[in-house]
Amino acid sequence: MFKKIIPVVFLAFIFCNSNAQKSSYQPTRAEMDASVLRVERLNNLLSEVTTNNQIRPNWHKDGKSFWYLRNLPNKNWEYIYVDAVNGTRKTAFNVDKLAKALEQTTGKKSEINTLKSARLYFVDQNILKLKFDEKYYLVNLSNYNVTNTSDSTIFRYNARKGLQYNDSRWRNAQNGTQSPDGKSEIKITGGNIFVVDLSTKTETALTNDGTLAKPYGNFEWSPDGKNIIAYKVDPKETAKVYYVLSSVPGTTRGQLKSREYDQSGDELTTYEPYILNLANKTALKVNSEKIDFFEPRALHWRNNSNRYFTYEKVDRGHQRFRVIEVDVENGKTRNVIDEQTKTFIYESRIYTHYLQKTNEIIYASEQDGWRHLYLVDAISGKQKLITKGNWVVRDIDSVDVVKRQIWFTASGINKDEDPYFKHNYRINFDGKSLISLTPEVGNHELSFSPDRKYFIDTYSQVNAAPVIKLKLTANGKTIQELEQGDLSEFAKTGVKLPEVFVAKGRDGVTDIWGVVCVPSNMDPNIKYPIIENIYAGPHDSFVPKSFLPRSEMQQIAELGFIVVQIDGMGTANRSKAFHDVCWKNIADAGFPDRILWMKAMALKFPNADINKVGIYGTSAGGQNSTGALLFHPEFYKVAVSSCGCHDNRIDKRWWNEQWMGYPVGKEYEQQSNITNASKLQGNLFLIVGEADENVPPESTYRLADALIKANKDFDILSIPGMGHSDGGVYGLRRKRDFFVKHLLNLDPPNTNKKVAIE
Structure with a gap:
C-alpha cells in the first residue's frame, strides 16, 4: 500500500x-x-517523405497473384508483383525500359507518371497488357517487346478495405409488382391495391378503405404468390429548413434554398401492416402496432413455408427492438427477438443476418453489457451467445453458412493493448474455435483476394509506422511481408x-x-x-x-x-x-x-x-x-x-x-x-x-x-x-x-x- x-x-x-x-x-x-x-x-x-502506408492490390482473375504500386523518392514509382501461392515478391518490370519500349512502338513519349495512370493487366507474370494512348498493347517482360492487340479485356477486382455490414436488415420492402409466377401484377388506384390478371386484364380489388390521403403501399408478395403483405400508410409531410446563398456569382440577390429535414419530435409517416389474401379477397390487419420509425423493411419467410414471415420493428425512441413473426392465416404475431432497455438501443449497430434454410438469425446485441453475437432459433426464439467477454464486436464481415462460421472485427480482447485497436477474427456458430487472424499489436485493416483465400493486413499505431502483410485466410498465417514503414524519414523532418x-x-x-x-x-x-x-x-x-x-x-x-x-x-x-x-x-x-x-x-x-x-x-x-x-x-x-x-x-x-x-x-x-x-x-x-x-x-x-x-x-x-x-x-x-x-x-x-x- x-x-x-x-x-x-x-x-x-x-x-x-x-x-x-x-x-x-x-x-x-x-x-x-x-x-x-x-x-x-x-x-x-x-x-516529400516516401511512404507506403497503404497499398492498393490489383488482383488477377485467378486470385493467385496481384501487383501494386510502391512509391519511391522524387515522386517515382515501382511496380511490385506478388505471387501469393509461392509467397514471392519482386519488381514487376523496369519502368524506364517499358517507357522506352512504348515510345519506340508508338512514337510518343511515355513519362513515368503517365505510365502510372495507364490501365495495366498482367496476363501472367511475364506478359503485360496495357492501355496507352487509347490503344492496347502486349508487352513481353523478358525482352520488352511491344505488340498491338485488339483484346481490350482487363479484369478489375476492387478489394474492399475494412469490413461492411451485411445489408439484409437495411433493405426496404421489395415492392415488386409482378407475382412470383409472373401471371399477375399489383396495381394501386385511388390508394387501394388491385391485382391484375395479365392474361385477361381482369382487376380484382383487395382493399377498399384506402384513400389518396392514406393509401396502401410498400407491398411484398409471399413466395407462393397467394398473399400480399402491404401497409396502410399515414403520410406526414416533412417540414423544410432554409438557408440563403448570399454570394452566388452573376447575381445581385440572395438565393433562398430549402430541403426536407426532420427535426427532433417531428411527426413521422407510419405504416400499418396487412395481409391481403388473393383467394378470399380479404385484407387482414396484422396484430401489431404501426411501424412508426423507418419504412417497412424486407420480410423473411420461414424455410419451405408460406405461412410465417418475420419483420423488424424499431420503436421510435430507440428503447425497443423486435423481430416479429406473423402467421398469415390469422394475423397473429409473436416476438422472436424482443430487446428492451431503460437507456437506448444503438439502432445503427443492430445486426441481423437471416439463415433461411435453418430458420436461424445471427444477432448483435449489447444486452449483456458488451456488444456480442447471438445465434437465435427463429422458431423457438431461444438465444445462444456466440461471442462473450468484456470486449466489443465492432463489425461483421461475412457469414459462412456452409461452414457455420462468422468473420468479424473486435476490440478489447487483447488485454495488454489499446482497447480500441481493431483485430480480425473467425468463430464458429457454436462459439468455439475462435481464431485471431491479426494477432499483431496495432490497429488492423484488411482487404481480401477475390476468392477470399488470401488477405492483405495493414496495421499500425499513431506513432508506429504501418506494416503490410499478405496472409492466408484459413489460419491467418503470414505468407509474405510486403511493406514496412520507416520512421527515420519522418524523424529527419x-x-x-x-x-x-x-x-x-x-x-x-x-x-x-x-x-x-x-x-x-x-x-x-x-x-x-x-x-x-x-x-x-x-x-x-x-x-x-x-x-x-x-x-x-x-x-x-x-x-x-x-x-x-x-x-x-x-x-x-x-x-x-x-x-x-x-x-x-x-x-x-x-x-x-x-x-x-x-x-x-x-x-x-x-x-x-x-x-x-x-x-x-x-x-x-x-x-x-x-x-x-x-x-x-x-x-x-x-x-x-x-x-x-x-x-x-x-x-x-x-x-x-x-x-x-x-x-x-x-x-x-x-x-x-x-x-x-x-x-x-x-x-x-x-x-x-x-x-x-x-x-x-x-x-x-x-x-x-x-x-x-x-x-x-x-x-x-x-x-x-x-x-x-x-x-x-x-x-x-x-x-x-x-x-x-x-x-x-x-x-x-x-x-x-x-x-x-x-
Missing part, C-alpha cells in the same frame, strides 16, 4: 516544483511568424509523432485513452497552453489509432501549444455502461473524464500549462466546445466552435432522438447551449457555413442571438457558400489566430497590410 502511494506523491511534488520553475510561453511577433513558417516547412517536408496517454476516468477505475501532440521545438523550461480537439458524438469513438505523422493537431501544436484528443465516457466502442453516460445527457460530453485526463497528463508532461486550456470542435464537436465554456468555465478558457449543433431540437431527428430520447423532454432545453448562453465565460469564436445542409445554420445564429441578448462578447464568422465545415483554409487560419491571441496574448498579424518584398 505504501509503495503505491509514494510515486503519486513524488510525481505531484515534481509537478508542482517543475511548473513553478517554468515560465509561460510568450512568443514575440517574430517568433510566431517563424512558427507559422515552420508549420508550412513541415507540411512541405512531410509531403523534425516532426513529433503523437504520444498515447491513458488515465483513469471519473469512476477511478475505467481507463480513458487519448493522444498528445507537442511542438517539435518544445523548450523544456517553458509551459505551453493545452488545446483539446473534441468530438464527443456518441455514435463512435474518435481518437486516431492508425499511423498519424501529419494532422491539424500537430500543425496547431507547432505554434506553441500542447494539443490533445480524448475519448471520454458517452462515446462508443467500449462497454454499454461506458456508452450509456450520454443518455439524455449529451451535454456531459465526457467532460469529467477529459478534465481528469488532462490533469493527469500534466503530471507526465510538465510543459503543459493546466491553467490555460482551450478547445475546438466541428459539428457535434462544435456543440461540445461551446458547452465546455458554458458548463466548465473553471477549466476551459477559450473555444472555437464550427457549425455546432447547439440545440438538439434544431438538429436532425434520427441522430438526436437516438441519444436524447423521444418524446422531446425537458432534457433538450436544459442541455441546450442556446438556453444556457447567459453562462458564457471565457472567449468564444463561432464559425458557420451559410449553406450547411447537415446542421441548419440557424443553430449557430440562434446561439448568437441568445448571446447578444445576454450581453455576452463573442466572435462569429459566417462563410458565404460554405456547407458543413470548420471553415476550410480561411477558417483554420482564423482558428489558430484566435488561440494565439487568447492563450498566448499575441495579436495575430494583420493580413490586410501589404508586406514589403525584398
Whole structure:
C-alpha cells in the first residue's frame, strides 16, 4: 500500500516544483511568424517523405497473384508483383525500359507518371497488357517487346478495405409488382391495391378503405404468390429548413434554398401492416402496432413455408427492438427477438443476418453489457451467445453458412493493448474455435483476394509506422511481408509523432485513452497552453489509432501549444455502461473524464500549462466546445466552435432522438447551449457555413442571438457558400489566430497590410 502511494506523491511534488520553475510561453511577433513558417516547412517536408502506408492490390482473375504500386523518392514509382501461392515478391518490370519500349512502338513519349495512370493487366507474370494512348498493347517482360492487340479485356477486382455490414436488415420492402409466377401484377388506384390478371386484364380489388390521403403501399408478395403483405400508410409531410446563398456569382440577390429535414419530435409517416389474401379477397390487419420509425423493411419467410414471415420493428425512441413473426392465416404475431432497455438501443449497430434454410438469425446485441453475437432459433426464439467477454464486436464481415462460421472485427480482447485497436477474427456458430487472424499489436485493416483465400493486413499505431502483410485466410498465417514503414524519414523532418496517454476516468477505475501532440521545438523550461480537439458524438469513438505523422493537431501544436484528443465516457466502442453516460445527457460530453485526463497528463508532461486550456470542435464537436465554456468555465478558457449543433431540437431527428430520447423532454432545453448562453465565460469564436445542409445554420445564429441578448462578447464568422465545415483554409487560419491571441496574448498579424518584398 505504501509503495503505491509514494510515486503519486513524488510525481505531484515534481509537478508542482517543475511548473513553478517554468515560465509561460510568450512568443514575440517574430517568433510566431517563424512558427507559422515552420508549420508550412513541415507540411512541405512531410509531403516529400516516401511512404507506403497503404497499398492498393490489383488482383488477377485467378486470385493467385496481384501487383501494386510502391512509391519511391522524387515522386517515382515501382511496380511490385506478388505471387501469393509461392509467397514471392519482386519488381514487376523496369519502368524506364517499358517507357522506352512504348515510345519506340508508338512514337510518343511515355513519362513515368503517365505510365502510372495507364490501365495495366498482367496476363501472367511475364506478359503485360496495357492501355496507352487509347490503344492496347502486349508487352513481353523478358525482352520488352511491344505488340498491338485488339483484346481490350482487363479484369478489375476492387478489394474492399475494412469490413461492411451485411445489408439484409437495411433493405426496404421489395415492392415488386409482378407475382412470383409472373401471371399477375399489383396495381394501386385511388390508394387501394388491385391485382391484375395479365392474361385477361381482369382487376380484382383487395382493399377498399384506402384513400389518396392514406393509401396502401410498400407491398411484398409471399413466395407462393397467394398473399400480399402491404401497409396502410399515414403520410406526414416533412417540414423544410432554409438557408440563403448570399454570394452566388452573376447575381445581385440572395438565393433562398430549402430541403426536407426532420427535426427532433417531428411527426413521422407510419405504416400499418396487412395481409391481403388473393383467394378470399380479404385484407387482414396484422396484430401489431404501426411501424412508426423507418419504412417497412424486407420480410423473411420461414424455410419451405408460406405461412410465417418475420419483420423488424424499431420503436421510435430507440428503447425497443423486435423481430416479429406473423402467421398469415390469422394475423397473429409473436416476438422472436424482443430487446428492451431503460437507456437506448444503438439502432445503427443492430445486426441481423437471416439463415433461411435453418430458420436461424445471427444477432448483435449489447444486452449483456458488451456488444456480442447471438445465434437465435427463429422458431423457438431461444438465444445462444456466440461471442462473450468484456470486449466489443465492432463489425461483421461475412457469414459462412456452409461452414457455420462468422468473420468479424473486435476490440478489447487483447488485454495488454489499446482497447480500441481493431483485430480480425473467425468463430464458429457454436462459439468455439475462435481464431485471431491479426494477432499483431496495432490497429488492423484488411482487404481480401477475390476468392477470399488470401488477405492483405495493414496495421499500425499513431506513432508506429504501418506494416503490410499478405496472409492466408484459413489460419491467418503470414505468407509474405510486403511493406514496412520507416520512421527515420519522418524523424529527419523534425516532426513529433503523437504520444498515447491513458488515465483513469471519473469512476477511478475505467481507463480513458487519448493522444498528445507537442511542438517539435518544445523548450523544456517553458509551459505551453493545452488545446483539446473534441468530438464527443456518441455514435463512435474518435481518437486516431492508425499511423498519424501529419494532422491539424500537430500543425496547431507547432505554434506553441500542447494539443490533445480524448475519448471520454458517452462515446462508443467500449462497454454499454461506458456508452450509456450520454443518455439524455449529451451535454456531459465526457467532460469529467477529459478534465481528469488532462490533469493527469500534466503530471507526465510538465510543459503543459493546466491553467490555460482551450478547445475546438466541428459539428457535434462544435456543440461540445461551446458547452465546455458554458458548463466548465473553471477549466476551459477559450473555444472555437464550427457549425455546432447547439440545440438538439434544431438538429436532425434520427441522430438526436437516438441519444436524447423521444418524446422531446425537458432534457433538450436544459442541455441546450442556446438556453444556457447567459453562462458564457471565457472567449468564444463561432464559425458557420451559410449553406450547411447537415446542421441548419440557424443553430449557430440562434446561439448568437441568445448571446447578444445576454450581453455576452463573442466572435462569429459566417462563410458565404460554405456547407458543413470548420471553415476550410480561411477558417483554420482564423482558428489558430484566435488561440494565439487568447492563450498566448499575441495579436495575430494583420493580413490586410501589404508586406514589403525584398
